[in-house]
Amino acid sequence: MITGKNYIGSKLVGSHKPFKTFNPKSNSENPYEFYEASSEDINKAVAIAKEAFYTYKNISGAKKSEFLNAIADEILALGDELINTYTQESGLPEGRAIGERGRTMGQLRLFANLVAEGSWLEASIDTAQPKREPLPKADIRKMLIPMGPVVVFGASNFPLAFSTAGGDTASALASGCPVIVKSHPMHAGTGELVSSAIIKAAKKTGMPNGVFSNLNSSGIEVGVELTKHPDIKCVVFTGSFRGGKALFDIANSRPEPIPVFAEMGSINPVVLLPEALKSSSDSLAKNLAGSITLGAGQFCTNPGLVLSIKSKELTSFSKTLSELLQDMDASCMLHPNIKRTYEQNQNEITSQEHISVLTNSPGTTEINFVEPQLATVEGSVFLKNPTLHKEVFGPFSLIVQCIDEEELLKVVKCLEGQLTATLMADDNELSKYPELVNHLLEKVGRLIYNGMPTGVEVCPSMQHGGPYPSTTDSRFTSVGTGAIKRFVRPLSYQNWPHDLLPDELKNENPLEIYRIVNGEYSQGTI
């Protein structure tokens, strides 16, 4: 049941600044009233998170694993109410809601397994050498420890997988950090339901009150206040460049600066190499049309830029792709504001000089729906006009036609940091472009060969991050097991009494984890 209140730990609180969510499909407000967190609520949530931290951080990986698995169970137990609320608050179809719920539960279980196993803590042991000359060597043992209360900003475009109990919350809780979610105002109801599942799971598995709180907001104030709070030790965010950069700047200007991992989007260049265009033009166009329009183009890995070399095949490919996009149904965007921004950004690009719009859509009469759009420009124009490098969040893509390989390389070199880049190539074709690949990989977190950037696999080898401005720190990821590294720091124990060491660092290796012992990998005892 949705109450519209904030969870301050297990307590439901709220009567301040009411607001509602919006159903873009029916173009009407949803019935529930939500209450924004007050300053008092924020301070209370942080205070209990801080208190909870001193017990939660010392809870075993096995117990944390139970907690994370219980969250997944409780989310499933929310049943249809969750799915219906999700679709009402996002305009996304039921199938997507069910799929995203599965992914969310999968992420929770992935981190549950990771912390139950325990090797992720990077335990490292250098034993003493009391007789070393000229000085004896002390016993030194190191492992990762959690940093403290974390603020997670829910994303607009993934009401489950990148929100309340999404990958950020799952990885932060797994690391041993209490979490305060700044709920996304567009899906506050979905957020409250998921929060109720987390609170239930925390109670069932005996976690301290304050390990999780969920705060509503209608504007930016709650997030800003949380980011400035001296007892918050890390902030993670998925959303716009403007939002992420603002939080980064706030966090860095605190008396005690704290890390912000903001994933701020990307135009995800797709490079079509000449042979691939010759042999697979139609299937490339079909796959790309699907990727551009997936989820109404509202994916951070949406392919917003297609790079290729001028040829009759490229002209024909462009025509095919534009026709495919033209023939596709209009799709509902997440919110009227997002639709408005999409149209503004798209118009900003298509109104630049020397841009040709290739799609010629009839227009849709459905409110909050949009049609995909494709435009094209010459490489020389793209090189000179940075406006064309901007992300258009929605089903829009720009084909850049380079005169030759040299210009293509120049275009690659002028790109800003991206989450992904994709290379479409024929058999053995890619090996002819070592310089292109060598430069392209400097711009991205993930390189894809003959596939689509949309669809981010959640697994240990996934990097979902990339050089600025796609994120604020390319050394971290928000998807995959590596996401946990954002919330931890190494601590060394020197000559520490053996009985008082954490289990991870004891000679007997009771958790049977992989460790680095005197520089060698080992799962054994000492």
Place this chain on the structure above:
Amino acid sequence: MITGKNYIGSKLVGSHKPFKTFNPKSNSENPYEFYEASSEDINKAVAIAKEAFYTYKNISGAKKSEFLNAIADEILALGDELINTYTQESGLPEGRAIGERGRTMGQLRLFANLVAEGSWLEASIDTAQPKREPLPKADIRKMLIPMGPVVVFGASNFPLAFSTAGGDTASALASGCPVIVKSHPMHAGTGELVSSAIIKAAKKTGMPNGVFSNLNSSGIEVGVELTKHPDIKCVVFTGSFRGGKALFDIANSRPEPIPVFAEMGSINPVVLLPEALKSSSDSLAKNLAGSITLGAGQFCTNPGLVLSIKSKELTSFSKTLSELLQDMDASCMLHPNIKRTYEQNQNEITSQEHISVLTNSPGTTEINFVEPQLATVEGSVFLKNPTLHKEVFGPFSLIVQCIDEEELLKVVKCLEGQLTATLMADDNELSKYPELVNHLLEKVGRLIYNGMPTGVEVCPSMQHGGPYPSTTDSRFTSVGTGAIKRFVRPLSYQNWPHDLLPDELKNENPLEIYRIVNGEYSQGTI
């Protein structure tokens, strides 16, 4: 031979803004004239570093290892000229110079071994599942790659081990990043000699020109210009809070913010527990006196704060320690400016209300020499006066006398981030203070039991870093193999042609490194 010029790659350049180094022992300028790098020199050094990066990053770990070992060899081959220049430019004794040279070479060889072995790259492979339902799973492989040209700021207090070819340079070069050193003006001659060794080693082992440059500076301008340069991707610094924080702010306000790891010092609290004071007062005082005065107190792990509970044993310990310090010889500081700052900072603290100075030194007539000083204050005063929490870089320490365990815990909770904390305890005594340890470890990067914080072991398990303001990012270290992680970021390859994958990610595992394959640690093939 010292020319006073800058190394722009292998080229010696300089005629701009001459300056000299200073011998604090003889209180006179050293003979050589150095030339500050001009804007043109800076741009040239960065341009060739950027160019070198595109080849250097792809050089094998085995070849990089040769380069690092060759640097160590060439440093040793500099012979007495290096040792003499070091002592002339620092006032530190020859034994220290020889010891620090050994440590510097040891660090280079440590990283040489690390990259020759290769597992540090955190290779991770998730193989494809083409038949997975509802969607096939792509093959995804991840490893760490270097970020690009790095600026290393040489530290004043370690002319070798934390300077030109110190741990920062060794770890950055090991990671695959070209390095530009902003040489410390106090030991520009030592810096040039070491740079000549690096350049020789680079030539001998076939490294690209631009992989290393060394720029002189007499003020802050060169460092600021380097930090602002768009082609610099990371900055590392060891020095004052003021300097490190300024670079951090500059880097964050760039159009493209970049990571800065600044190690900015610490007061390294030493907690004396009651039983330890009863049983080992004299040896504690002796060891602490040695640690406080080591290197004239000019170590970032110098114990500047002693915390304990009031007792007659503490009074007696304080008396013994002050007498030991009083009896010690005065020692030469690195530079007249450092001596001046030491005296200012020490006076600032000792002139606060309710502070008692315990040492009563006769004063030294030797210019640039200082005597150690010990002061004491009640816990309640320390809690209220943040001035007393400041670092005094030099042989100074403050004993805080708490009325009871509760006040001791309060003092620990009010501390800022530190590199280390030390607990002095009798057998089984530490186990009686779980809350104290639980809070103390939140403040530090390294916890030491019955040992001294000075003497930072260079090994895989060392953490030399800590919460702000001891560093700008507690997730990284500047000492030990972990230091390499500051310069690298993960890159994922999705469905990449097997032949074009880096060796680290090939099925055959030709480098025989440890990898995570489908979530399991493995040194095997696929």
